[in-house]
Amino acid sequence: MEGSIEEYHDLVQWLREHSSCHDDQVVLTNAEKMFQLAEWAITTSRVNSIWPFTFGLACCAIEMMATAAARFDLDRFGAGVFRATPRQSDLMIVSGTVTYKMAGCIERLWHQMPEPKWAIAMGACATNAGPYNAHGYHVVKGVDLIIPVNIYTPGCPPRPESLIGSLLELQKQIRTGKDRVYRAAWEKDRTKAAARMRAETSAAAEGYAESIRAAGSAPAFTASANESVEQSR
Amino acid sequence: MTESESAPAATEPLTPEEELFRALKEEFGEAIRELVSAASPYIVVEPARIRDVAFHLRDAFGFDSLMCLSGIDTLGQKHSTKPLPPGSPRSAKPEPIGEEIAVVYHIGSVTTRRKVALRAPLDRRTPRLPSVSSVWKVAAWHEREAFDMFGIVFEDHPNLTRILCPEDWVGHPLRKDYEMPKRYAAWEHARRPSAAELAEPESRVAGEDASRAAEKNGITTENSR
Amino acid sequence: MRRLNGNRHFFEGDTLFVNMGPQHPSTHGVLRLLIETDGEVVTKAEPKIGYLHRCFEKSAEGVSWEGVIPYTDRMDYVGPIGNEWPYCLAVERLAGIEVPERGEYCRVIAAELQRIASHLLAFGTYGLDIGAITPFLHAFRDREKVLDILEYVSGARLLYNYIRIGGVVRPFDEKATAMIRDFLSDLATRLPEYHQLLSYNNIFIERTAGVGVITRDQALTYNITGPNLRATGIEWDLRRNDPYGFYDRFEFDVAVGTGEHGVLGDCWNRYIVRLIEIEESMRILEQAITMLPTDGPFWNYKRNLKVPPGETYARAESARGEVGFYVVANGELKPFRVKAKSPCFCALSGFPEYGTGMLLADVVATLGSIDIVLGEVDR
Numbered sequence: 001m002e003g004s005i006e007e008y009h010d011l012v013q014w015l016r017e018h019s020s021c022h023d024d025q026v027v028l029t030n031a032e033k034m035f036q037l038a039e040w041a042i043t044t045s046r047v048n049s050i051w052p053f054t055f056g057l058a059c060c061a062i063e064m065m066a067t068a069a070a071r072f073d074l075d076r077f078g079a080g081v082f083r084a085t086p087r088q089s090d091l092m093i094v095s096g097t098v099t100y101k102m103a104g105c106i107e108r109l110w111h112q113m114p115e116p117k118w119a120i121a122m123g124a125c126a127t128n129a130g131p132y133n134a135h136g137y138h139v140v141k142g143v144d145l146i147i148p149v150n151i152y153t154p155g156c157p158p159r160p161e162s163l164i165g166s167l168l169e170l171q172k173q174i175r176t177g178k179d180r181v182y183r184a185a186w187e188k189d190r191t192k193a194a195a196r197m198r199a200e201t202s203a204a205a206e207g208y209a210e211s212i213r214a215a216g217s218a219p220a221f222t223a224s225a226n227e228s229v230e231q232s233r
Numbered sequence: 234m235t236e237s238e239s240a241p242a243a244t245e246p247l248t249p250e251e252e253l254f255r256a257l258k259e260e261f262g263e264a265i266r267e268l269v270s271a272a273s274p275y276i277v278v279e280p281a282r283i284r285d286v287a288f289h290l291r292d293a294f295g296f297d298s299l300m301c302l303s304g305i306d307t308l309g310q311k312h313s314t315k316p317l318p319p320g321s322p323r324s325a326k327p328e329p330i331g332e333e334i335a336v337v338y339h340i341g342s343v344t345t346r347r348k349v350a351l352r353a354p355l356d357r358r359t360p361r362l363p364s365v366s367s368v369w370k371v372a373a374w375h376e377r378e379a380f381d382m383f384g385i386v387f388e389d390h391p392n393l394t395r396i397l398c399p400e401d402w403v404g405h406p407l408r409k410d411y412e413m414p415k416r417y418a419a420w421e422h423a424r425r426p427s428a429a430e431l432a433e434p435e436s437r438v439a440g441e442d443a444s445r446a447a448e449k450n451g452i453t454t455e456n457s458r
Numbered sequence: 459m460r461r462l463n464g465n466r467h468f469f470e471g472d473t474l475f476v477n478m479g480p481q482h483p484s485t486h487g488v489l490r491l492l493i494e495t496d497g498e499v500v501t502k503a504e505p506k507i508g509y510l511h512r513c514f515e516k517s518a519e520g521v522s523w524e525g526v527i528p529y530t531d532r533m534d535y536v537g538p539i540g541n542e543w544p545y546c547l548a549v550e551r552l553a554g555i556e557v558p559e560r561g562e563y564c565r566v567i568a569a570e571l572q573r574i575a576s577h578l579l580a581f582g583t584y585g586l587d588i589g590a591i592t593p594f595l596h597a598f599r600d601r602e603k604v605l606d607i608l609e610y611v612s613g614a615r616l617l618y619n620y621i622r623i624g625g626v627v628r629p630f631d632e633k634a635t636a637m638i639r640d641f642l643s644d645l646a647t648r649l650p651e652y653h654q655l656l657s658y659n660n661i662f663i664e665r666t667a668g669v670g671v672i673t674r675d676q677a678l679t680y681n682i683t684g685p686n687l688r689a690t691g692i693e694w695d696l697r698r699n700d701p702y703g704f705y706d707r708f709e710f711d712v713a714v715g716t717g718e719h720g721v722l723g724d725c726w727n728r729y730i731v732r733l734i735e736i737e738e739s740m741r742i743l744e745q746a747i748t749m750l751p752t753d754g755p756f757w758n759y760k761r762n763l764k765v766p767p768g769e770t771y772a773r774a775e776s777a778r779g780e781v782g783f784y785v786v787a788n789g790e791l792k793p794f795r796v797k798a799k800s801p802c803f804c805a806l807s808g809f810p811e812y813g814t815g816m817l818l819a820d821v822v823a824t825l826g827s828i829d830i831v832l833g834e835v836d837r
Binding site: 373 | 786
């Protein structure tokens with residue numbers, strides 16, 4: 001969210017000036033500005049309250065749980081409300097290997113999620129079947145053959161920092177409207193779009209994990225973890 | 234238990250496997266073929282008698298748990314796992330192995346802490362043998378897995394259907410001549426569910442699925458025989 | 459149309475199918491349970507598995523002997539070291555490889571740390587299943603410390619690839635043992651908190667005591683092993699009854715169900731066995747870090763390992779029970795056949811028997827208490 005409020009500074013200014021004005025005339029002539037403001041407000045809310053779907057497939061799900069738990073605390077980014085039903089969630093984190101038996105369920109669950117919705121392919125398996133690519137007769141070679149994916153997170157399994165990096169990257173995509181571009185491209189030609197998105201987004205998440213590693217491993221343990229445990233009491 | 238264990242009055246010390254082998258040989262005669270002393274020794278059993286042997290092991294020797302039941306396809310296995318006889322020359326090659334599908338039973342006992350392995354060699358074209366799921370109930374799922382992966386048919390099995398692969402899967406993946414499928418038919422025809430389908434209550438889908446699966450199960454088992 | 463009036467048998471035999479999973483928060487992965495209910499009572503529960511069938515056994519036939527170890531990790535991703543060990547035992551037995559003393563001690567330390575981590579996760583998620591969210595946060599806080607230690611020695615947070623054929627990849631050094639000491643003293647103060655929070659919480663006892671009873675006979679015929687077997691009162695632990703590694707050098711007790719609440723073999727006893735096992739693992743760890751040699755070889759590494767023809771079955775006690783590997787070698791650079799016996803597979807196969815006749819809400823409690831990992835069930 002940081003910085004984006006500046007873009008709308010004049011809009012906010014305008015709102016302050018006219019907020020006490022009940023003249024319909026003003027609203028009509030400034031309808032366009034009004035829509036812009038509404039769009040900004042909606043996007044900002046969406047970006048900061050992505051509700052992921054409680055959807056664990058395999059090993060990556062354990063790391064997803066760790067990301068949501070005390071130490072890494074996904075709630076700091078507004079994405080800690082894991083919903084147990086597709087009908088209340090915006091984000092599907094495909095955390096694990098997708099098999100043919102499971103593929104139908106995933107597609108169905110994806111269609112049950114209300115728009116707008118996003119998907120993160122967490123880990124090598126969801127990206128392209130990972131270690132099971134060569135001999136996995138029963139493994140789908142990438143979840144983007146089934147649903148459109150916004151972010152690919154590399155790793156087997158990815159560290160929680162990587163998943164947080166992917167979430168931040170997804171927030172960037174939503175803010176810039178790039179997610180809709182990807183989605184449209186996927187609907188048109190899934191394999192081509194998937195290849196492009198893989199290259200672009202996995203680099204970003206990897207870069208984030210790298211920077212964390214360079215800065216000296218995981219976030220400090222004691223303070224934040226104990227705090228959130230205390231809060232939960 | 235005591236009767237069979239004390240039966241072979243051995244003059245020289247026998248390993249537990251040899252002791253067990255002799256006791257089984259006395260009981261079942263020709264159906265117990267040989268004792269192979271691999272890293273984990275195993276007893277080769279006539280497949281048609283496997284259930285009788287299993288019942289005897291459970292009731293007379295206290296082998297109360299089936300630890301593992303595995304299928305194995307020996308197509309392409311160059312060497313037998315049998316060790317060479319002692320004193321054979323360095324140049325001696327292990328005997329070549331026939332092409333077969335076998336079922337290997339690893340059986341253990343919690344009360345007596347003994348272990349034994351049985352092996353039932355089968356014909357590769359029509360592998361079938363009696364199910365031991367009436368002896369140890371856990372065998373039911375292990376046998377379904379062996380059926381799924383190798384196409385081994387277990388007679389008198391309560392529900393011999395595929396367990397890991399989808400029910401419309403073609404072929405038995407762990408057979409050595411299995412070819413990696415390029416595509417999977419069910420997903421070739423995959424289509425997006427319509428709005429009406431999505432609005433269906435879940436419970437109804439489950440019920441439908443159950444009856445459909447039951448139908449399919451019958452067909453699958455029939456075809457594979 | 460049948461008329462409701464005057465027909466008192468109207469509801470008899472009128473059952474409802476409930477489809478639980480494969481996407482369900484309390485199935486611990488992608489398990490599908492097909493449940494037939496008569497009112498609130500479950501009359502039939504049929505687990506459908508295979509939703510995470512990742513072709514482990516086929517993959518194992520296609521990679522080198524060393525290359526199988528990461529795949530074994532991915533079977534039981536909550537306690538991977540418990541799976542690496544039996545596989546390495548089998549290969550070492552076939553190839554005749556000796557493990558150096560230091561390596562054996564490192565294996566014990568890693569396996570016991572892993573057992574604690576796995577049981578902590580079981581404790582946390584079981585709380586979630588029953589409806590308590592706080593234990594989850596507590597358990598994950600402590601589990602992260604184990605992960606830190608294992609990450610320090612292996613380089614990975616979750617799937618370690620730590621135990622190798624002939625030893626371990628890196629020994630526990632002084633810093634690691636110091637970390638373990640810290641962790642142990644910390645965990646000792648936490649355990650009473652856990653008991654207070656969940657074990658002896660009245661609501662928890664009401665939900666779990668006497669629910670989902672697995673009898674001794676059922677446990678044996680379904681070959682249910684590990685904490686689930688010990689909860690029925692049978693003292694069977696491979697570390698004690700069929701010792702591998704250096705387990706015969708340590709003093710520890712085999713945790714069995716106490717029967718303090720409910721009856722032996724119910725959910726509460728299965729749960730308490732895990733917590734007692736954490737204490738026993740702490741005892742083993744304390745002995746192991748004092749006995750651990752500070753120098754010497756830890757890995758008897760063989761480049762391009764070729765295993766002579768032979769076959770064997772090796773088993774070890776993982777956090778979930780007896781994990782076994784039936785390995786057949788053909789004198790090549792890769793295995794001819796690897797079959798994994800998974801304790802969760804066996805435990806789940808008995809679910810139609812011990813999971814019926816209870817209330818629908820108790821199915822969740824029972825399923826959580828047998829602590830399955832679907833990666834291992836489906837392989």
